[in-house]
Amino acid sequence: MSNATAASSATGPAPAPARASRRKVSLRKRVVYALGPLLWIGPAVGLIAFVVLWPVVVMVRTSFQKVSSYGEIKGSNGWRNFTNLFDELAFKGVVERTIIWVVVVVALTMLISLGLAQLFNQQFPGRRITRWALIAPWAASVLMTAIVFKWMLTPGYGLINVLLHDVGLLKDLNGASADPLGKASTAMPWLIFVAIFVSLPFTTYTIMAGLSTIPGEVYEAARVDGSSRWHTYRSITLPLLRPALTVATLINVMNVFNSFPIIWAMTHGQPGYTTTTTTVFMYILKGKDLGESAAMSVVNFGLVVIIVALFLKISRWKTEVD
Amino acid sequence: MATLAAEMPAVTTRTANKKRQGRPTWKTVVLVVSAYVVAFLFVFPYLDMFITSLRPQSELQTTSILPGHYSWSSYSTLWKTGLGTNLKITLMVSAGATILVLLVAMPAAYFTARRRFRGRMAFLLLVLITQMFQPTAMLVGIYREFLSFHLLNSVWALILVNAGFNMAFAIWILNAYFSSIPKELEEAAMVEGSGRLGALFRVTLPLAMPGVVTALVFTFIAAWNEFIVALTLMQTPDKQPLTVAINGFIGAYNIEWQHLFAASVIATIPVIILFAFIERKVVSGLTAGSIK
Numbered sequence: 001m002s003n004a005t006a007a008s009s010a011t012g013p014a015p016a017p018a019r020a021s022r023r024k025v026s027l028r029k030r031v032v033y034a035l036g037p038l039l040w041i042g043p044a045v046g047l048i049a050f051v052v053l054w055p056v057v058v059m060v061r062t063s064f065q066k067v068s069s070y071g072e073i074k075g076s077n078g079w080r081n082f083t084n085l086f087d088e089l090a091f092k093g094v095v096e097r098t099i100i101w102v103v104v105v106v107a108l109t110m111l112i113s114l115g116l117a118q119l120f121n122q123q124f125p126g127r128r129i130t131r132w133a134l135i136a137p138w139a140a141s142v143l144m145t146a147i148v149f150k151w152m153l154t155p156g157y158g159l160i161n162v163l164l165h166d167v168g169l170l171k172d173l174n175g176a177s178a179d180p181l182g183k184a185s186t187a188m189p190w191l192i193f194v195a196i197f198v199s200l201p202f203t204t205y206t207i208m209a210g211l212s213t214i215p216g217e218v219y220e221a222a223r224v225d226g227s228s229r230w231h232t233y234r235s236i237t238l239p240l241l242r243p244a245l246t247v248a249t250l251i252n253v254m255n256v257f258n259s260f261p262i263i264w265a266m267t268h269g270q271p272g273y274t275t276t277t278t279t280v281f282m283y284i285l286k287g288k289d290l291g292e293s294a295a296m297s298v299v300n301f302g303l304v305v306i307i308v309a310l311f312l313k314i315s316r317w318k319t320e321v322d
Numbered sequence: 323m324a325t326l327a328a329e330m331p332a333v334t335t336r337t338a339n340k341k342r343q344g345r346p347t348w349k350t351v352v353l354v355v356s357a358y359v360v361a362f363l364f365v366f367p368y369l370d371m372f373i374t375s376l377r378p379q380s381e382l383q384t385t386s387i388l389p390g391h392y393s394w395s396s397y398s399t400l401w402k403t404g405l406g407t408n409l410k411i412t413l414m415v416s417a418g419a420t421i422l423v424l425l426v427a428m429p430a431a432y433f434t435a436r437r438r439f440r441g442r443m444a445f446l447l448l449v450l451i452t453q454m455f456q457p458t459a460m461l462v463g464i465y466r467e468f469l470s471f472h473l474l475n476s477v478w479a480l481i482l483v484n485a486g487f488n489m490a491f492a493i494w495i496l497n498a499y500f501s502s503i504p505k506e507l508e509e510a511a512m513v514e515g516s517g518r519l520g521a522l523f524r525v526t527l528p529l530a531m532p533g534v535v536t537a538l539v540f541t542f543i544a545a546w547n548e549f550i551v552a553l554t555l556m557q558t559p560d561k562q563p564l565t566v567a568i569n570g571f572i573g574a575y576n577i578e579w580q581h582l583f584a585a586s587v588i589a590t591i592p593v594i595i596l597f598a599f600i601e602r603k604v605v606s607g608l609t610a611g612s613i614k
Contacts, residue, residue: 033439033440034440036439037433037437037439037440037441037442039429040429040430040432040433041429041430041433041434041445043425043426043429043430044426044427044429044430044445044449044489044493045445045448047422047426047482047485047486047489048448048449048452048486048489048490050482050486051464051482051483051485051486051487052452052455052460052486052487054463054467055460055463055464055466055467056460056463057463058462058463058466058467058470059460059462059463059466060463062462062463062466116360119353119356119357119360120357122353122357124350124353124354124357125354126354126357126358127357129361130357130358130360130361131361131601132598132601133361133362133364133365134360134361134364135594135597135598135601135604136364136365136368136594137364137367138597139543139590139593139594139596139597139598140368140547140590140593140594141546141547141549141565141589141590141593142547142549143547143549143565143568143569144371144565144568144586144589144590145367147568147569147572147582147586148367148368148370148371148583148586149367150572151370151371151374151579151583152367152370156383156385157382157383157384157385159370159387162385162387163387165385173385200364201364205604205605208605209604209605212605250454254454254455254456255456258456258458258459259458260458260549260550261549261550264569265569265572279458279459282461282462283461283550286461286462286465286554290462290466293462294462294463297459297460297461297462297463300459301459301460304454304455304459307454308451308454308455311454312447312450
């Protein structure tokens with residue numbers, strides 16, 4: 001900033017005869033100005049190009065290629081990978097399930113997190129320890145969490161089953177109802193439960209971060225005005241939390257949409273395709289037909305792009321980085 | 323009006339004193355109890371993970387909540403199964419990705435925080451978009467790309483992918499920290515004789531240290547926990563990180579759960595402890611990084 005103004009004030013009052021040589025200098029200067037930033041941001045741009053952008057190009061190209069089961073390219077396949085994908089019997093169900101999966105998990109996560117953030121924002125003895133407990137599912141690998149839940153739902157002796165049995169909610173420890181992951185109607189709710197479980201810490205922390213940016217005087221004023229707690233929360237806290245809620249919702253949508261380890265570890269998308277989302281379907285197709293799998297990825301990716309674009313529009317991010 | 327204002331503080335301090343001195347109100351009790359119950363629920367699965375890893379083989383399939391005997395043998399036999407190699411891979415990938423992010427994100431974050439240059443907006447938009455994307459969405463592309471570069475089964479592939487996808491978050495956090503440090507501090511140091519780089523290393527970096535640590539710990543944990551890219555790129559068992567190796571336990575005909583969970587404990591506890599260290603920074607990091 002200061003350099004730019006210095007340069008313009010130096011060139012401003014220069015006499016006319018020196019114009020030719022000055023243009024040379026300013027050209028060189030301009031090259032330096034243009035390349036200078038590259039020194040600092042070049043490596044970052046390079047890494048993004050290699051790891052993020054290049055795979056997108058390769059993926060889109062693959063979606064139009066015929067790929068043998070050994071991974072060899074057998075020439076162009078036109079739109080056939082896409083038509084094959086849309087013709088898959090499971091496709092429609094997979095897409096519908098993905099939408100339900102994302103909406104239900106994110107909505108419930110946001111609601112529960114609003115409550116948890118309120119709770120853990122209070123002062124009480126041992127708050128530090130409870131907050132440490134809260135971050136465990138965030139720090140731990142989602143895969144490990146999913147595996148433990150699968151273990152706790154094992155028929156016969158899984159801990160959740162045993163506890164449900166002890167309370168009287170589960171009649172037969174070895175019956176069909178003790179294998180919730182083996183049945184379509186109960187597998188999905190449990191997957192949703194685990195997805196919410198691992199999403200809560202991040203969301204709660206983001207909302208707590210949002211709460212910490214609300215100045216105390218605002219509440220003071222509300223109290224003087226005599227508004228009730230619930231009214232204060234609805235008319236002051238929630239509107240001021242909007243930026244935090246927007247960010248948390250978006251990041252959760254991305255995470256849940258792309259979520260793979262939970263479903264993969266707990267059900268592999270089974271029974272049938274009843275717990276398969278688009279991401280899992282992409283992975284299953286990868287073993288059968290790489291071209292069709294790439295087509296699924298492109299469809300997935302298109303949805304991600306739409307979500308990101310919507311977010312950029314809503315959040316007006318430019319005002320934040322200026 | 324004046325009397326009301328004068329009375330207000332007196333009333334609040336009186337109630338506050340009553341709360342502090344007298345027995346806790348039922349409201350506080352409910353609050354504390356529910357907080358502890360919620361906290362317990364959040365560590366519950368990891369407790370069961372730990373307890374299962376200590377169960378002897380004979381007590382694995384019982385309905386008792388706690389085992390009658392505890393045994394550490396799963397941990398000692400674990401090393402014989404070659405899991406040490408997988409742990410080494412995980413460590414190499416996490417450390418490598420963290421160092422790479424440090425080297426790449428710091429200059430970029432510093433420069434975008436200090437200078438307004440052409441393409442700054444484009445760069446920040448690129449970073450933001452990268453942050454939104456996840457490797458899962460472009461798995462086929464990543465697989466084919468590294469296949470064509472002959473980087474399958476290479477630790478470098480995982481280092482690059484993990485660094486690439488976590489760098490965006492690091493740049494955001496560091497950018498926010500660098501922006502919050504007044505330029506004048508640096509300029510003062512430069513007047514006193516340190517060069518630009520000297521001022522950067524002696525003044526700015528120490529002040530931005532909390533941000534740096536947060537960014538690095540986040541990257542380390544994300545790389546440590548990464549699963550799907552490693553599952554796709556690392557196909558020989560001795561090149562697989564812990565997550566893939568543990569997932570491999572499940573595929574086996576006889577799942578040795580106590581071994582699986584001993585491995586899971588080793589894969590989980592270090593990151594939970596690491597995260598607990600930066601817990602207090604997380605809120606400020608999130609505020610700075612995304613919701614200013």
